[in-house]
Amino acid sequence: MHSTAPSLTPPAPAGSEPVGGPRAAAATPTHCPYCALQCGMGLAPAEGEPGGLAVVERTEFPVNRGALCGKGRTAPALLARGVRLTGPLVRSAVTGELEPASWRTALDRVARALAGTRGTYGADACAVFGGGGLTNEKAYALGKFARVALGTAQIDYNGRFCMSSAAAAQQKAFGLDRGLPFPLEDVSRTGCVILVGSNLAETMPPAVRFLTELREAGGTLIVVDPRRTRTAEAADLHLAPRPGTDLALALGLLHLVVAQGLTDTEFVAERTVGWPEARAAAMAHWPELVERITGVPVPQLREAVRLFTAPRNAMVLTARGPEQQSKGTDTVGAWINLSLATGRAGRPLSGYGCLTGQGNGQGGREHGQKADQLPGYRRLTDPAAREHVAGVWGVPPQSLPGPGRSAYELLDALGGDLRALLVMGSNPVVSAPRAAHVEKRLRSLDFLAVADVVLSETARLADVVLPVTQWAEETGTTTSLEGRVLLRRQAVEPPREVRSDLYVLHELAARLGVGQGFPTEPEEVFGELRRASAGGPADYSGITYRRLAEEQGVFWPCPEPGPAERSPHPGTPRLFLERFAHPDGRARFAAVEHRPAAEETDGEYPVVLTTGRVVAQYQSGAQTRRVAELNEAAPGPFVELHPRLAARIGAAEGDPLVVVSRRGRAVAPARITRTIRPDTVFMPFHWPGAGRANNLTNPALDPTSRMPEFKTCAVRVERATDGAAEPEAEPRRPSA
Ligand SMILES: Nc1nc2c(c(=O)[nH]1)N[C@H]1C(S)=C(S)[C@@H](COP(=O)(O)OP(=O)(O)OC[C@H]3O[C@@H](n4cnc5c(=O)[nH]c(N)nc54)[C@H](O)[C@@H]3O)O[C@H]1N2
Numbered sequence: 222m223h224s225t226a227p228s229l230t231p232p233a234p235a236g237s238e239p240v241g242g243p244r245a246a247a248a249t250p251t252h253c254p255y256c257a258l259q260c261g262m263g264l265a266p267a268e269g270e271p272g273g274l275a276v277v278e279r280t281e282f283p284v285n286r287g288a289l290c291g292k293g294r295t296a297p298a299l300l301a302r303g304v305r306l307t308g309p310l311v312r313s314a315v316t317g318e319l320e321p322a323s324w325r326t327a328l329d330r331v332a333r334a335l336a337g338t339r340g341t342y343g344a345d346a347c348a349v350f351g352g353g354g355l356t357n358e359k360a361y362a363l364g365k366f367a368r369v370a371l372g373t374a375q376i377d378y379n380g381r382f383c384m385s386s387a388a389a390a391q392q393k394a395f396g397l398d399r400g401l402p403f404p405l406e407d408v409s410r411t412g413c414v415i416l417v418g419s420n421l422a423e424t425m426p427p428a429v430r431f432l433t434e435l436r437e438a439g440g441t442l443i444v445v446d447p448r449r450t451r452t453a454e455a456a457d458l459h460l461a462p463r464p465g466t467d468l469a470l471a472l473g474l475l476h477l478v479v480a481q482g483l484t485d486t487e488f489v490a491e492r493t494v495g496w497p498e499a500r501a502a503a504m505a506h507w508p509e510l511v512e513r514i515t516g517v518p519v520p521q522l523r524e525a526v527r528l529f530t531a532p533r534n535a536m537v538l539t540a541r542g543p544e545q546q547s548k549g550t551d552t553v554g555a556w557i558n559l560s561l562a563t564g565r566a567g568r569p570l571s572g573y574g575c576l577t578g579q580g581n582g583q584g585g586r587e588h589g590q591k592a593d594q595l596p597g598y599r600r601l602t603d604p605a606a607r608e609h610v611a612g613v614w615g616v617p618p619q620s621l622p623g624p625g626r627s628a629y630e631l632l633d634a635l636g637g638d639l640r641a642l643l644v645m646g647s648n649p650v651v652s653a654p655r656a657a658h659v660e661k662r663l664r665s666l667d668f669l670a671v672a673d674v675v676l677s678e679t680a681r682l683a684d685v686v687l688p689v690t691q692w693a694e695e696t697g698t699t700t701s702l703e704g705r706v707l708l709r710r711q712a713v714e715p716p717r718e719v720r721s722d723l724y725v726l727h728e729l730a731a732r733l734g735v736g737q738g739f740p741t742e743p744e745e746v747f748g749e750l751r752r753a754s755a756g757g758p759a760d761y762s763g764i765t766y767r768r769l770a771e772e773q774g775v776f777w778p779c780p781e782p783g784p785a786e787r788s789p790h791p792g793t794p795r796l797f798l799e800r801f802a803h804p805d806g807r808a809r810f811a812a813v814e815h816r817p818a819a820e821e822t823d824g825e826y827p828v829v830l831t832t833g834r835v836v837a838q839y840q841s842g843a844q845t846r847r848v849a850e851l852n853e854a855a856p857g858p859f860v861e862l863h864p865r866l867a868a869r870i871g872a873a874e875g876d877p878l879v880v881v882s883r884r885g886r887a888v889a890p891a892r893i894t895r896t897i898r899p900d901t902v903f904m905p906f907h908w909p910g911a912g913r914a915n916n917l918t919n920p921a922l923d924p925t926s927r928m929p930e931f932k933t934c935a936v937r938v939e940r941a942t943d944g945a946a947e948p949e950a951e952p953r954r955p956s957a
């Protein structure tokens with residue numbers, strides 16, 4: 222449905238294509254429904270297609286300057302009937318099937334089940350699972366719904382599977398977590414970037430421009446990835462460690478920094494705490510030891526240190542590679558140590574940043590759907606925070622529950638002490654670690670309600686499916702990976718029988734006896750969010766819809782000006798230039814040691830499995846698997862393996878392979894390539910069924926962030942014999 226006229230903009234970086242055509246005057250300026258780059262786009266009426274929308278360029282938005290990846294370009298396909306849900310579904314007690322129902326019937330059923338569960342087992346038997354794709358307004362309302370309307374502590378969200386390790390490490394190091402503490406444009410102007418475990422060329426194609434500009438300006442790029450990805454192809458230096466060994470790698474680089482006298486002693490003395498312990502830990506990781514652990518040759522370690530320390534400014538950026546490990550928090554801490562010890566943090570054009578993933582992955586973690594958080598990035602255990610937020614909510618502080626279980630722990634407890642679940646904005650049947658087990662837990666619930674745009678694999682298991690508005694059908698704010706708060710505007714009317722998530726929460730709260738405090742107008746919710754966030758770390762109180770409509774987003778913190786101040790707060794594109802956010806203004810080094818993955822290879826499971834993404838599919842694929850053009854580009858799962866491993870097991874290109882771990886098995890065709898380490902296989906996780914990568918993954922959790930170890934586990938790889946595929950799971954039994 223997107224326009225195909227030739228582009229007016231200069232050539233875009235590989236993987237990202239400018240959408241063609243002149244800007245239609247009638248276009249609604251908005252942002253992409255998918256990832257955290259939140260590319261600007263315009264939505265205009267599609268020619269010759271009544272009610273249809275076409276994506277048009279929005280070159281004035283500085284992050285993507287009109288360029289979009291294939292997912293953004295084809296996003297209007299998500300609006301089609303036949304793709305999206307168009308009415309509520311309720312599981313029939315007679316047939317056991319999901320059948321169309323009225324909103325009243327559907328909502329009554331959900332409210333009855335939640336109230337019944339609460340009456341029988343207590344409020345904590347009701348659980349809520351949210352998503353980093355929800356707008357700030359929805360995430361805020363969902364957290365409030367759990368704590369005020371349900372009174373349960375048991376709420377968490379899929380962001381726990383995403384950037385929680387980096388968030389925890391940044392909190393520890395800097396006293397504040399904002400994915401990138403600087404705008405992406407700074408990446409083009411620094412001297413060297415170490416990109417750790419990010420395949421930006423596939424996961425945020427328009428952002429490759431910043432790396433290209435960096436190199437054109439004489440800067441250098443180091444990519445750390447066990448695979449020679451499209452992103453690694455573009456680097457000056459590619460380090461390919463064994464998955465799960467980034468902690469040793471970072472310590473090894475810091476060792477060389479110290480040994481070569483490259484420590485910025487002045488910066489360390491003035492702006493940090495904890496250097497002696499961090500230094501001692503690094504000194505225990507000498508280069509030859511690090512080579513043995515990681516497989517990265519010592520000369521490459523030396524070259525990385527040379528490139529990183531040669532220019533005045535440098536950055537370390539991490540993504541899911543080093544973070545989705547059972548030691549993700551310590552690993553990110555070690556990379557932050559490297560930037561602190563060399564004085565490459567808290568200065569202009571230098572610093573550490575995490576590339577957050579989901580459309581509102583940043584805002585989603587700030588406004589209260591996370592188990593331990595209240596709006597404004599406040600801590601649920603902080604008495605002052607509880608008092609402030611309870612005041613805004615008009616409830617006594619002691620009525621707010623404490624922190625609940627983390628995402629995997631919550632899913633693992635379903636059918637145990639958690640009896641009923643509301644899912645809003647996630648598809649854990651495909652995306653959770655040890656997914657077959659999680660699927661079983663979901664089936665064992667007394668009651669499951671899913672609010673979604675499409676009939677996802679998780680929605681298929683539900684007792685009630687609530688069809689909600691998405692992206693172009695509604696207005697709301699998101700916060701991009703830069704910490705830039707953006708306005709996504711409604712461009713089209715939703716189908717008649719579709720309601721918003723805010724409406725769902727409003728109606729359910731009312732049925733649970735809370736008739737006030739759940740408005741359905743996004744701007745009204747945002748107004749309350751501003752007050753709830755005021756004075757907190759992520760302060761949005763100075764941000765209004767009006768400002769967002771006029772400016773290209775506003776970076777938080779943006780407090781409301783006091784009575785004596787005349788002009789509005791400009792927002793904060795760059796953090797930490799004067800001081801870090803700890804009370805003494807100093808950053809904290811992490812005293813961390815390398816440790817093995819939760820599951821190492823052995824004779825029975827001799828190969829390392831790592832997982833990740835391909836450019837044409839998004840996450841669990843619930844949305845993108847429904848877009849024809851994307852499905853053609855990436856039709857199904859595969860197992861990427863090195864020719865040497867392929868030869869050992871006698872596999873040829875395209876042969877079905879069985880990958881077996883201690884959790885289960887997956888079957889998918891071989892994709893043989895020299896770009897991966899011979900000891901490692903890679904699977905994308907976008908598909909359900911026999912090729913579901915998460916049949917295999919290890920739910921071992923990071924002790925601090927509770928992040929599962931998606932990026933490494935031990936497997937055995939074999940050629941598949943006939944009938945190796947697992948039988949499709951049975952439909953869920955109807956509930957009472
Ligand atoms: N096309 C597409 N784009 C997306 C998404 C999507 O699903 N599809 N999802 C969005 C979201 S929510 C996220 S979180 C981001 C994720 O964005 P990325 O983090 O870029 O994505 P991944 O593919 O999960 O992992 C990145 C790289 O980590 C490497 N890796 C694996 N194990 C290790 C390891 O142990 N160490 C290191 N250093 N690297 C390792 C993988 O080989 C992979 O190339 O993408 C966002 N954008």
Ligand SMILES: Nc1nc2c(c(=O)[nH]1)N[C@H]1C(S)=C(S)[C@@H](COP(=O)(O)OP(=O)(O)OC[C@H]3O[C@@H](n4cnc5c(=O)[nH]c(N)nc54)[C@H](O)[C@@H]3O)O[C@H]1N2
Nearest residue numbers: 379382383646647648652672673677832840841843906931
């Ligand atoms: N093996 C492996 N597993 C992984 C990862 C990995 O790298 N490897 N990465 C992890 C990461 S980083 C992430 S972020 C997770 C993501 O995994 P999921 O949480 O499953 O992510 P999505 O597929 O984006 O699911 C979002 C769902 O919400 C729906 N939706 C979209 N917008 C709305 C809305 O406004 N309201 C409602 N109610 N629903 C909406 C979509 O249709 C979709 O069904 O996967 C994790 N799982």
Ligand code: SF4
Nearest residue numbers: 253255256260290293
């Ligand atoms: S890079 Fe992300 S935000 Fe940009 S068009 Fe692609 S999916 Fe959308």
Ligand SMILES: [Mo]
Nearest residue numbers: 382383578579
């Ligand atoms: Mo993510």
